[in-house]
Amino acid sequence: MNLRTILRQAARALSRNWIQSALSVLGIAVGVAAFICVVGIGNASTSAVEDQLKSLGDNFIWIEAGSRSRNGIRMGSRGIRTLVLGDVEAIRTQVPLIRLLSPNVDGAVQVVNGNANWATQYRGVTPDFLEIRRWQVDEGVFFSDLDVELAVPVCVMGKTVADTLFGDQSPVGQTVRVNKLPCVVVGVLHPKGISATGQDQDNFIVMPYTTAMKRLTGTFWLDDIFCSAVSQESMRNTTKQIVGLLRERHHLNPKEDDDFNIRSPEDVIKMQLSMQKTMRMLLASIASLSLIVGGIGIMNIMLVSVTQRTREIGIRLAVGATEWDVQSQFLAEAMTIAILGGLLGMMLGYFSSGAVQSLFGFPTLLTQSVFAVGAGFAAAVGILFGFYPARKASQLDPIQGLRYE
Numbered sequence: 001m002n003l004r005t006i007l008r009q010a011a012r013a014l015s016r017n018w019i020q021s022a023l024s025v026l027g028i029a030v031g032v033a034a035f036i037c038v039v040g041i042g043n044a045s046t047s048a049v050e051d052q053l054k055s056l057g058d059n060f061i062w063i064e065a066g067s068r069s070r071n072g073i074r075m076g077s078r079g080i081r082t083l084v085l086g087d088v089e090a091i092r093t094q095v096p097l098i099r100l101l102s103p104n105v106d107g108a109v110q111v112v113n114g115n116a117n118w119a120t121q122y123r124g125v126t127p128d129f130l131e132i133r134r135w136q137v138d139e140g141v142f143f144s145d146l147d148v149e150l151a152v153p154v155c156v157m158g159k160t161v162a163d164t165l166f167g168d169q170s171p172v173g174q175t176v177r178v179n180k181l182p183c184v185v186v187g188v189l190h191p192k193g194i195s196a197t198g199q200d201q202d203n204f205i206v207m208p209y210t211t212a213m214k215r216l217t218g219t220f221w222l223d224d225i226f227c228s229a230v231s232q233e234s235m236r237n238t239t240k241q242i243v244g245l246l247r248e249r250h251h252l253n254p255k256e257d258d259d260f261n262i263r264s265p266e267d268v269i270k271m272q273l274s275m276q277k278t279m280r281m282l283l284a285s286i287a288s289l290s291l292i293v294g295g296i297g298i299m300n301i302m303l304v305s306v307t308q309r310t311r312e313i314g315i316r317l318a319v320g321a322t323e324w325d326v327q328s329q330f331l332a333e334a335m336t337i338a339i340l341g342g343l344l345g346m347m348l349g350y351f352s353s354g355a356v357q358s359l360f361g362f363p364t365l366l367t368q369s370v371f372a373v374g375a376g377f378a379a380a381v382g383i384l385f386g387f388y389p390a391r392k393a394s395q396l397d398p399i400q401g402l403r404y405e
Contacts, residue, residue: 020301024294025341028381031291032345032374033352039373040353040364059099059229060132061239063246064261065222081221082250082259088225094245097230097238102126104224105212111205112177113165120161121204122178124212125226132228140172140187143208151210155183158202159191181215183207291377294341295385298334302389327394334386335379342378346371 065083088103105124110117126148129135143154155178162171162185171185192201213219229238239262250259316326349371353364 020304021337024297024301024337025344027294027297028291028338028341028378029294029344029348031294031381032342032378033348035291035377036346036349036366036370036374037352037356037364039370040349040366041356059232059235061227061229061235061242062263063225063227063242064263065224066259066261081219083222083225084220085222087246087249088222090245090249091225091227091242095238095241097234097241098227099230100128100132100228102129102132102226103209103222104129104226105209105217105219106204106223107217109178109205109216111161111165113171113174116165118161118164120158122155122212122216123204123206124209124216125206126209128228129206129226132226135192136190137187138190139170140185142187142206148208148210151208151214153181153183153207153211153215154186155205155207156187156189157185158189158204158206160200160202161205162188178205178207179216181211183211291381295338295381298337298382299385299389301337302330302334302386303392323394327390330390330393331383331386334390335382338378338382338386342375345378346374349374 063083065081085103088101091098092101102125106121108119109122110119123129127142127145130137130142137156138159140156142156143152146152147154155176157165157171165171165176166174171188174185175182176185177183189202189206194200207216209222227238227242229235242262243258246260247258252259350366353366357364
């Protein structure tokens, strides 16, 4: 029996019991739609975490001043002033696993443009800051190493500051006051949006660290040192080398705590990413249960169909149909229900994902792989739950089938 004949007979059999068939199709469709919608929500959250990971920096290691216990009191972050420019040079020359680094001084400032003013944060860094933190300049340029050497009063604005002070106008070439320091705006950074902690990453300005130290604060110590390791694999060893070097430079004995913090935000984000993926798999597994229920519906209707068509099966076997012919027909019926349910489910999943996003504010991210997995799962359910009824039908005794009333 050829494939066309099998499919024609399967369609004829399903149309005779169209109510049961439609309900089975709907059961599969609901399962596929639930799977697509849940995985779409999971993909969106995972994608957001991955974007945060990419925006953190290039193998980013963050050395922060502070956190040393003095007289039984645990000093907070930046509570002491032990990070200096000599530490930067020592790390540059004695830690070969460091590719780039930049000193950092920061704090709160008031930036004024005419009648407009904005309270924000400043960062005093070097041009390597751009590559370390994977930032780009949208307008103008970043300041140069010569600007750092000469402590030139220039700055680069984050998008939030630029929009607040200048609106639709370009701030490049304009002069603003940073506290009392006149400062020329040379560029505007590409926006990064809200961070994982809910902070606006574009609400700050960047200037040469020498300008900040000499013209803005009059200090000689650093708040942070930003580093970029040569590779992801080397970050752990790099951190160990930095800790050993700084403890030696700061004359700390083995019983004393570090007077600095070394953070690797990538570890935190990767842990969060792993948790998101685990949660996505869990939700997808729960949604898949509805597909299993739909598969049980297919098995139920096929078993009922075998019972109702016992005489028909007996006649077919008696006139020469093989077990494979009978089994193929019932498998084709189960596959038809599953495929129709899968197609309908993909449409329902697409529209329900949009409805979830618009009604409840949950972002969704649908990809071709999500639809492919949903369709494949539906087909697998059809084969899995249709095999037993098909096998049972093919092994029916023709004599008993002909005697069945």
